[in-house]
Each structure stands twice: as C-alpha cells, then as structure tokens.
Amino acid sequence: xxxxxxxxxxxxxxxxxxxxxxxxxxxxxxxxxxxxxxxxxxxxxxxxxxxxxxxxxxxxxxxxxxxxxxxxxxxxxxxxxxxxxxxxxxxxxxxxxxxxxxxxxxxxxxxxxxxxxxxxxxxxxxxxxxxxxxxxxxxxxxxxxxxxxxxxxxxxxxxxxxxxxxxxxxxxxxxxxxxxxxxxxxxxxxxxxxxxxxxxxxxxxxxxxxxxxxxxxxxxxxxxxxxxxxxxxxxxxxxxxxxxxxxxxxxxxxxxxxx
Amino acid sequence: xxxxxxxxxxxxxxxxxxxxxxxxxxxxxxxxxxxxxxxxxxxxxxxxxxxxxxxxxxxxxxxxxxxxxxxxxxxxxxxxxxxxxxxxxxxxxxxxxxxxxxxxxxxxxxxxxxxxxxxxxxxxxxxxxxxxxxxxxxxxxxxxxxxxxxxxxxxxxxxxxxxxxxxxxxxxxxxxxxxxxxxxxxxxxxxxxxxxxxxxxxxxxxxxxxxxxxxxxxxxxxxxxxxxxxxxxxxxxxxxxxxxxxxxxxxxxxxxxxxxxxxxxxxxxxxxxxxxxxxxxxxxxxxxxxxxxxxxxxxxxxxxxxxxxxxxxxxxxxxxxxxxxxxxxxxx
Ligand SMILES: Nc1ncnc2c1ncn2[C@@H]1O[C@H](COP(=O)(O)OP(=O)(O)OP(=O)(O)O)[C@@H](O)[C@H]1O
Ligand SMILES: [Mg+2]
Numbered sequence: 001x002x003x004x005x006x007x008x009x010x011x012x013x014x015x016x017x018x019x020x021x022x023x024x025x026x027x028x029x030x031x032x033x034x035x036x037x038x039x040x041x042x043x044x045x046x047x048x049x050x051x052x053x054x055x056x057x058x059x060x061x062x063x064x065x066x067x068x069x070x071x072x073x074x075x076x077x078x079x080x081x082x083x084x085x086x087x088x089x090x091x092x093x094x095x096x097x098x099x100x101x102x103x104x105x106x107x108x109x110x111x112x113x114x115x116x117x118x119x120x121x122x123x124x125x126x127x128x129x130x131x132x133x134x135x136x137x138x139x140x141x142x143x144x145x146x147x148x149x150x151x152x153x154x155x156x157x158x159x160x161x162x163x164x165x166x167x168x169x170x171x172x173x174x175x176x177x178x179x180x181x182x183x184x185x186x187x188x189x190x191x192x193x194x195x196x197x198x199x200x201x202x203x204x205x206x207x208x209x210x211x212x213x214x215x216x217x218x219x220x221x222x223x224x225x226x227x228x229x230x231x232x233x234x235x236x237x238x239x240x241x242x243x244x245x246x247x248x249x250x251x252x253x254x255x256x257x258x259x
Numbered sequence: 260x261x262x263x264x265x266x267x268x269x270x271x272x273x274x275x276x277x278x279x280x281x282x283x284x285x286x287x288x289x290x291x292x293x294x295x296x297x298x299x300x301x302x303x304x305x306x307x308x309x310x311x312x313x314x315x316x317x318x319x320x321x322x323x324x325x326x327x328x329x330x331x332x333x334x335x336x337x338x339x340x341x342x343x344x345x346x347x348x349x350x351x352x353x354x355x356x357x358x359x360x361x362x363x364x365x366x367x368x369x370x371x372x373x374x375x376x377x378x379x380x381x382x383x384x385x386x387x388x389x390x391x392x393x394x395x396x397x398x399x400x401x402x403x404x405x406x407x408x409x410x411x412x413x414x415x416x417x418x419x420x421x422x423x424x425x426x427x428x429x430x431x432x433x434x435x436x437x438x439x440x441x442x443x444x445x446x447x448x449x450x451x452x453x454x455x456x457x458x459x460x461x462x463x464x465x466x467x468x469x470x471x472x473x474x475x476x477x478x479x480x481x482x483x484x485x486x487x488x489x490x491x492x493x494x495x496x497x498x499x500x501x502x503x504x505x506x507x508x509x510x511x512x513x514x515x516x517x518x519x520x521x522x523x524x525x526x527x528x529x530x531x532x533x534x535x536x537x538x539x540x541x542x543x544x545x546x547x548x549x550x551x552x553x554x555x556x557x558x559x560x561x562x563x564x565x566x567x568x569x570x571x572x573x574x575x576x577x578x579x580x581x582x583x584x585x586x587x588x589x590x591x
Contacts, residue, residue, distance in 0.1 A: 057466060059462060059465070059466065062461075062462065062465060064389070064390060089468055089469075089470055092465065092466055092467065092468040093468040096466065096467065097466045099459060099462070099463065099466075101459060103457075103459040103460055103462070103463040104463075105460060105463065105464070105478065106460075106482060106588060106589045115464075115467060115469075115477070116467035116468065118477075119467055119468050119469045119473055120468070152588055154588070154589075165463070168463075168467065169466075169467070172467060172468070
C-alpha cells in the first residue's frame with residue numbers, strides 16, 4: 001500500500017516536544033501522514049501519543065513553557081506548522097480535533113456545530129443551516145437530532161455527544177482530523193458507528209487517530225505507528241505491521257505480551 | 260487508646276486469617292471483628308454530626324432570635340408611611356425616605372463601579388495575565404483586600420475622593436467607596452467561577468480555531484456569569500449594611516430632603532446633580548435613632564434593622580435562586 005504515488009499530507013521531521021517541567025515526551029520523531037488515509041498511533045499508556053497528536057493543532061501553545069523542536073510540515077503549501085511565526089489559530093483552522101472524552105459546549109446541538117463557522121465569520125444563516133445539517137449527516141447523527149436541534153447538547157448520550165463533537169470538527173472542512181481515543185468511552189455499537197464514520201471521512205480528508213484498541217487500529221487504519229517512551233519504534237502500512245512486524249517490541253505489544 | 264490500637268491490630272490479623280482459610284469458625288470470628296471495627300468507625304460519624312449540628316444551631320438560632328426580636332420591637336412601624344416620611348424630631352413621624360433613597364442610589368453606583376471593574380480584572384487575571392511571581396503577588400493581595408477593615412476604605416476614600424478629586428461628601432463618593440470595598444469580592448467570585456469551567460471545554464473552543472477573545476466572550480463569560488452574579492449580589496448585600504466607611508466620608512445623620520431626580524422632563528431627560536448631593540443610608544439612619552435617649556426612636560431603629568436584614572436575606576436568596584436557574588443547564 002505504501003506507494004510512491006500516494007501524496008503526502010503532512011510529515012513530522014525530527015520532532016521533539018518538551019513539557020514545561022523539562023519532560024521530553026516526544027523524541028526525534030519522524031513520520032509521514034498520507035493524504036486521505038487513516039494513520040493509527042498505538043503504544044502503551046504514557047508513551048506520548050496524545051502529546052504527539054496535540055502538536056498537530058498546537059494545543060500545547062495554550063500552556064506556558066512548553067517547547068517544540070523540529071518540524072511538522074504540511075502539504076501542499078510546505079508550511080512548518082510549528083514555526084513560531086505561524087499563528088496557532090491558522091493551524092487549528094486547517095486541522096481539527098476530536099477529544100477522548102466528548103466535550104460539547106453547554107449550548108444547543110445546533111450551536112455546537114455552528115460554532116466553528118461563527119468563528120470563521122460566516123454569518124449567512126442559510127449557509128450555516130446547510131453546513132450544520134451536512135456535518136451532522138457526515139457524523140451519522142442527523143437522524144437522531146434533526147427534530148431537536150435546539151436541545152441542549154448535554155442531554156445527548158455519550159456516544160451521541162461524541163458524534164456531535166465529530167460533527168463540530170467536521171463542519172469547518174478541515175484538511176486533517178485528529179482523533180484522540182475517540183471511542184474509549186463508548187459501547188461496541190457506538191464504536192462501530194464511529195469507525196465506519198472515520199473510513200467514510202477518509203475519502204475526503206486525512207486522519208490521525210490514537211487508539212488503545214488493536215482491533216480498531218487493524219480495522220480502520222491504512223498505516224500504523226507504534227510509539228514507546230516518546231519514540232517512534234515502527235511505522236508501516238497496517239497490514240504488514242499487524243502480520244509481520246519487523247521489531248520485536250511491536251510484536252510483543254500487538255500480541256498483548258506487553259503494554 | 261492503647262487498647263484501641265491493639266483491637267485494630269487484632270482485626271487486621273483476623274483479616275489475614277480470612278484470606279488464608281475457609282474454616283467457618285475463623286470466618287465468623289473475623290466477621291465479628293470487622294463489624295466491631297465498623298461500629299467503632301461509625302461512632303465518629305455520629306459524634307461529628309452532633310458537634311456540627313450544635314455549631315450550626317448556635318449560629319442560626321442567634322441570628323433568628325435577633326431577627327424576631329427586631330421585628331417584634333419594630334412592629335409598630337411597618338407601614339408605608341415609614342418609607343415615605345423624612346426623619347423628624349417626633350419619633351412616630353420619622354421615616355426612612357431619605358435613607359432608603361440614599362441607599363438605593365449609592366447601590367446603583369456601587370454596582371456600576373464594581374461589576375465592570377471586578378469582572379474585567381477577574382477575567383484578565385484568569386485568562387490574560389502571564390503566570391509569574393508578579394501575578395502571584397497580585398493574586399495574594401486581591402484576596403487580602405477582601406479582609407481589609409472597611410473603615411480603612413473609608414479613610415482612603417476621604418483622602419482620595421473627597422479631598423483629592425474634590426468629589427465632596429456626596430452620593431458619588433459613597434458609591435465609589437463601596438464599589439472599591441466589594442471589588443475584591445467580585446474579582447474572587449469571577450475567578451472562581453471561571454476556574455470551574457473544565458479544561459476540556461476550553462480546549463474544545465480553541466481547537467475549532469477561536470481566538471482568546473472569542474473564547475472569553477462566547478464561552479468563559481457565558482458559562483461563569485451565574486457565579487459572578489452570585490458574587491455581585493452577595494457583595495451588594497454587604498455594601499448595603501456597611502456603616503463605618505460611609506460615616507468616615509461624611510454621611511449626614513439627619514437629612515430632610517431628597518437628591519434631585521435623576522430623570523427630568525426636559526431634554527436631555529437625564530440629570531446628574533444627584534451625584535453630588537449629600538446623603539444618608541439605612542444603617543446610619545438606624546444608628547442615629549438608636550443613639551437617641553428617647554425610647555420611641557428605638558422602635559424605628561428596630562424596624563430599620565429588620566428591614567435591612569430582610570433585604571439582605573432577599574438578595575442572598577435571589578443569588579441562590581439565580582445560581583440554581585443558570586447552572587441547571589450546565590453540568591460540571
Ligand atoms: N502537562 C504535562 N506536563 C508534563 N508531563 C506531561 C503532561 N502531560 C503528559 N505528560 C507526560 O508525557 C508523557 C506522555 O503522555 P501522553 O499523555 O502523551 O501519553 P499517551 O500515550 O497519550 O498515554 P495514554 O494512552 O494513557 O493516553 C507521560 O510520561 C506523561 O506523564
Ligand atoms: Mg492519551
């Protein structure tokens with residue numbers, strides 16, 4: 001599946017991330033993200049998956065004292081999105097994120113999805129209506145909420161809230177979507193829904209997903225990266241990583257002997 | 260004491276036995292020890308709830324007795340006339356008119372000063388200020404300011420507003436002074452309700468590409484105004500009862516006129532002369548009556564005291580109700 005013709009959407013180049021206290025949570029990490037593909041990040045708890053993921057939308061900038069070294073280059077414009085001269089808000093306009101725990105705003109279902117559009121100065125009510133509907137359909141939750149768009153988002157179930165958050169992240173037409181263990185709080189049916197959703201979304205955008213669930217990584221992703229103690233141990237297309245990993249550590253982790 | 264420790268040790272030894280054997284006698288013996296232990300622990304619950312209840316009752320009953328006493332003593336004056344009469348040398352014709360109008364006007368200014376300044380300061384400290392030793396210092400001092408005796412604010416105001424800025428012994432001076440006095444309360448309430456907003460919600464807003472100001476205006480303020488409002492009302496209730504600083508800046512104790520009306524019939528329909536008017540407030544009026552030798556005036560004082568307590572309780576009640584109403588839709 002790794003072919004020379006698959007276009008690159010982004011790549012980390014010798015990325016290091018150092019937390020405020022001096023903890024180097026990502027070490028010298030280089031990895032590609034291929035366009036319209038799903039890349040899964042796996043590895044034991046605390047190995048730096050979330051830290052790495054959150055570099056992509058400069059979430060770490062919200063807290064003082066954090067430091068990036070190296071680059072994450074986005075294509076086709078060849079922008080190093082970690083460059084201090086690049087506004088983190090610009091980066092977040094292009095790369096959206098779905099968090100581990102559903103985190104809807106205490107607003108209506110409609111407002112939750114519309115917020116990203118309002119932030120982008122879209123004022124046309126009809127256009128917002130259209131976009132909200134499209135995003136809710138895209139997140140496979142439209143049928144459940146179409147009659148109660150003005151209801152409070154907190155009144156939805158956990159799985160519905162997570163799909164609402166996906167709709168929120170989707171409404172703004174991102175180039176890349178980041179998912180941090182999006183199904184860890186969900187039951188198997190909701191999980192299957194969201195996995196299916198990700199596969200569909202990957203037709204038009206690039207996805208980077210952190211997961212603790214090996215089957216999930218095997219089912220949904222095109223490429224898999226195994227991280228351990230902040231380092232990238234192995235990267236490859238998902239089939240080969242899961243059938244014959246080249247590194248012993250990867251194999252131990254995947255087969256459950258470790259982690 | 261020693262005995263207790265030994266018993267405890269016995270219980271834990273028994274617990275170990277429980278893991279090691281399925282012998283029925285041992286299990287039963289162990290169960291007895293565990294039950295005895297639980298009973299001992301629960302006894303502490305019982306003792307504490309009694310102490311707590313007593314402490315609560317001492318506070319509540321004292322206040323309640325005082326309140327009932329005031330109502331009983333002042334019962335002769337609870338009528339509309341009491342609110343529409345100026346003070347007078349004859350107790351039964353003396354009323355609260357100038358005092359409650361003064362209190363109301365001053366409260367309005369206090370509100371207009373304390374809310375925008377307190378909320379802006381709280382938002383700045385939480386959201387914008389860089390976190391370093393300087394902001395730590397400010398933080399400590401803001402909390403300390405809430406504990407500064409109110410008469411100190413009176414002295415400050417006397418120097419700054421009355422003489423320094425030449426505002427005189429006016430309603431404006433009193434409003435500004437009380438505004439400053441409750442500023443720390445508003446700042447602390449603002450910061451606390453901002454801090455109650457979960458990090459995840461904040462990150463969600465930033466993650467869709469919002470700027471700091473958008474996050475503050477669309478989220479932080481909207482999710483925290485219930486708590487801020489509560490703080491404001493509690494602060495206002497405190498300001499209503501403040502006496503010392505108002506006396507310091509020169510409130511009058513006998514005043515038989517009203518400030519000129521803020522609204523006029525001719526353009527521009529607003530009139531600001533009232534700001535520089537002399538004034539009195541409810542607690543000062545109460546104090547004035549209380550200090551008269553004639554006992555007939557003490558009835559008026561009691562009635563005023565009861566009214567101040569009622570208004571204060573009403574304000575606090577409103578604060579609780581508002582918090583409940585606003586927080587109903589916000590679950591964290
Ligand atoms: N705010 C922080 N400050 C300092 N160190 C942190 C911070 N957040 C995480 N870390 C550390 O960075 C390392 C990587 O954490 P990270 O959250 O990225 O792990 P993870 O792979 O996502 O784990 P999990 O699977 O449990 O979510 C850990 O050692 C963690 O203790
Ligand atoms: Mg994580």
